[in-house]
Amino acid sequence: MNCLLCQQPLRSDWALAQLLSFKPLTLSRLCAQCLAQFTPIAAATACPGCGRAHSPKLCADCQRWRQQGYALLHNRAWFSYTPAMKAFIQQYKGLGDYRLHEAFADQLQLPTRRTALVPLPSEPGHYARRGFDPVIGLFGHLPLALWLKKADTAMPQAQKDRQGRLQTPQSFTAHLPAKLPPHVILLDDLYTTGRTLYHAQAALRQAGYQGTITARTLIR
Template sequence: MNCLLCNAPIPVRLTLRDLLMLCPVEQAPVCEQCRAGFAPIDPEHSCPGCGRPQRDSRLCNDCASWKKQYGWHLRHQALYRYNDAMKAYMQRYKFAGDYRLRQVFGAEFQRRVRQLHPDLVVPVPVTATTMATRGFNQVQGLLGDLATTPLLSHRAADKVAQSHKTRQQRLKTPQPFVLTDPAAVRDRRILLVDDIYTTGRTLYHAAVLLKAAHCRELVSLSLAR
């Protein structure tokens, strides 16, 4: 198998058990060199509100502002920093539409979802226009075959992509979502999932609707921060 990112051959390392038991060999989707370019986030040294890497576990200034605005803050985890390697990955997977690249982080992302033990997994949706042009929801791609409950939809068929906005424009974005089935949320532990946490505006918009529907607990997860 070749690396999905650089196309270099990935050597297969067989153990004695593999040879004796004839077990299927689980092979990494990317080579060690490409994998080394991504920077994992240590949950013990990150903001408990947004997952931002930092030395202590206090709320960062941004999350303190969100808490002042809403009276609560997200409990968010992210697996990796949004560094140059992650930016290049997202450019190919999300914006160029290389659906194969969901496999780079899919298994790891799905393990983290299972570790959080949600009642419902709610992915952040894409617009109908994005779905028509890209052909897939990048968040759903990362979640693979895990059961999800797509309870959020966009108010409008199209919108200006968050990636095309400045930070201040992102923060001023009006509520873009509708919760399609509020009754499904009541008294459930919800995991809200997105691909990238940037300012938090998108996730807070979604969280406001889920909390208004009286979910029992809300946590959120993204691949990058």
């Protein structure tokens, strides 16, 4: 198997140790050099709200949500939005290179016991243009609960400035199954202002979900 980014053959001498650990086996799809281009977020110094790197106190975005009367949504992210990560997202989402959906699968591991993993879906228009849902692609190795639907909004999120993103109206609706687990983890690719995740949280509450809601994003 070759690295998804540089196409060099992947070394597999770690495989025996992983096999013997009896953990679910998810193969690494990036070589060590390519993985080292990305910057993991250290949990100890991340914002206690949104998981932003190097923000041990509640960051400005989280303080604003709180001032606006929202219950703080606890998010944790794996990586910072560095130039290398921007380039990855541009190739994956911008150019629609679906091969990359597995790039971080071995990193993106989450608890599933008594927990629904709820991805934030694409707008139908974006899905039609791209041919795949980027968030479901990234987290597709996990059992996903497809409870949320998204309506088309007037302007693509990527073309909006910061203020435009914050003013985006609610476009999610939630359809809950009869039997509900006590925990939900919302999944998204990128936490920018938090607007999208706060909308998703509100849609679940509106539909009557009363358990705990947290979030995990690939990038903050």
